[in-house]
Amino acid sequence: MTDQEIYADLVRGTTCACTAAKKPRMSFCRGCYGRLPGGVQQALYDRDGGYPDAYRRARTVLGMPIQPATRPDRSPTPVSLEPSTQTHK
């Protein structure tokens, strides 16, 4: 998802990432929004260009991470925010 797509979905989208209905100009449905930590909620109100990153972070927090946008100049690096997975034998 590009920044433009994220903004477009914010302004016009009526479906939350979880497939529930959301209102245009809202990032998420009320259920998802309520699950976000306060700091992440605040970041979604960033009007100085920080919104796309805040939105991506929120999606990751909600367990619905956005697939990295395909950039021709560099291969997308998968970001793992999960705690280090250790194999127990």
Ligand SMILES: [Zn+2]
């Ligand atoms: Zn939702």
